[in-house]
Amino acid sequence: MRVALFITCFNDTLFPETGRATVEVLERLGHEVAFPEAQTCCGQMHFNTGYQREAIPLVRRFVEIFEPYDAVVAPSGSCVGMVRDLYPMAADLAEDPDLARRVDELAPKVFELSEFLAKRLGVTDVGAYYPHRVTYHPTCHSLRMLKVGEAPLELLRNVRGIDLVPLGEAEQCCGFGGTFAVKNAETSAAMLGDKIRRVLDTEAEVCAAGDNSCLMHIGGGLRRLQAGVETVHLAEILASGASEER
């Protein structure tokens, strides 16, 4: 299987450690990972903010770059959601039936990391060791757009040493929502406040999720409050401590 990593522009620039962890987990499972260097951004921010004509060239680029692979894996539920759920809309807007056809072929091969591991590969134990108290926020796009379901939690439950505590009202949005966090900053903050309260209720050291965008928002709030809770991407937990265990 030819597996390509779609790092996402956001992780590439701001969270390179998540990308390195993703590569490590996939390689540990015996996959050779390709990183097509022409990749940039899936166009989600443009598309969701309404700059949809501007997103079309980015959709075309993505399709051209990634269609040769058997599977495309990204450590971001929302970017994968963009490709799977909204690329067809973009192709329609472009009035390009050829693009639409290629999108339809590519979309089912694009996976968020946890669903790739648990659903596509059927692996729920990646041999990680992470001796910390962790709570998991399921992020809306993974949960409701991609319907990854229990996949991330199954992976976490099999991590050695982890103390996984359930998050109250976990399925409630954290209030990030892309440009929503800036355009409707006050409402976003009100949502964040309630999410933080739930996180603190768990007395976890670490709040994990499958999307660094939500984590940057939650973590930014936690740090501002000096709450003493870290935010860590799921991939980094899965990549942790494996060498000691093996």
Next chain:
Amino acid sequence: MTPRTKPPDAFSPGETPTFEVSARESLRDSQLRRNLGKATQTIRRKRAVAVEELPDWEELREAGRALKERTLRHLDTYLLQLEESVTRAGGVVHWARDADEANRIVAGIAKEKGADEVVKVKSIATDETKLNEHLESEGIHAFETDLAELIIQLAGENSSHILVPAIHKNRAEIRELFLRELDVEDLSDEPKDLTNAARLYLRKKFLNAKVGVSGANFAVAETGTISVVESEGNGRMCTTLPPVLVTLMGIEKIIPRWRDFEVFMQLLPRSSTAERMNPYTSFWTGVSGEAGDGPQEFHLVLLDNGRTDVLADEIGRQTLNCIRCSACLNVCPVYERTGGHAYNSVYPGPIGAILTPQLVGIGKPGPDSLPYASSLCGACYQVCPVKINIPEVLVHLRGRVVRHKQDGGTLRQRLDPENVAMQAMAKTFSDPKLYENAQGLARVGQWPFARGGKIGSLPGRLAGWTAVRDLKPVPKQSFREWWKEERG
């Protein structure tokens, strides 16, 4: 009591504030926040239980969606069929292109009967057309008879929830309002006593009114039957006691056959009030004839008011599937915190965010801001009993708003800072070389703002981010730089 007019909204003439601006005010209202938080959490939980009971819930949703979609596809045929069935049953059908036409038809009927009062059962369509205000201007008082509608009418406010319009008020406020407006001597703040005061007051209105005005939940094309689904029994009174009944409904409320109720009567009560069946469901077909209870004269006003424009939009048209259950409001994390008034529309919450701008047309700052009043979390789509993909429509409408601005072509619109930034970023992302340069620049450009390993404040519109959150500085090495070094 003199019915007060409600504050203007998206369907009134003139401009309304944007969602961001109105939300700021609502977010500071601590009583609203706690009332809404509690109410929406309770109803969410109850709805989940009620839905859980039906093993075929997903199939029912799909059936509801498919029925609505087919109806909308052949709306012209079904509307003519409805006109024919209603006429056959002794009713009179009127067609109203817009709010003004609809209001004039209703006022005309009331005046012809010499009525200076009408009783109303809760209808958002008449809120949309501003019927009460219009009737008032012609010297006719419209009395709302739904308890919550009565409360907000007496208070001169707008509804803040489709189903629970006075969700933002507490019982002390309601007691004060009733003491002031309903001519009662003494009143406790017990819900039972409050309801009783309203009941005594309304009873007189029901018995004296010559004309009743209602909306409709459903209208059956095949039989001409109209249905109103409610909880208090005031709807039953409004539609049976006055000798003349006028029903104003949007053209999308139609269902093809009698037996389609089977689907919708399972979907609606569970989604809206988390009940297996709501307390009162009224059906009527034309006039009641010589002996029976009910109106001797029945008028049905079919309202377009922008609905055919919605129908013309391939992605937007699913909005017309809506059966106004309000499940999407109750699960919406934005609505839960801002309440309904922030939307400045008779249709609040997720459904309001997609319906309002489509009905009034793109290009007005207030309604244009509504598709952005969402984090696109998708909770609404998950519960919608007729499967309206609300996030998809939100995104689509954002696109229409931006294209409308860009194609409007004024220099100011083109030089809008957001537009300029988005154009520049799109260009950057289209070329890996430019993109890599930008990554480097981001690293350099952040230093004026970074302090002690974090960024505590940003300039301009981005200040919204750092108002409550720190920002992590851009790391020294991007992922791709690491990849090139390690694997390249």
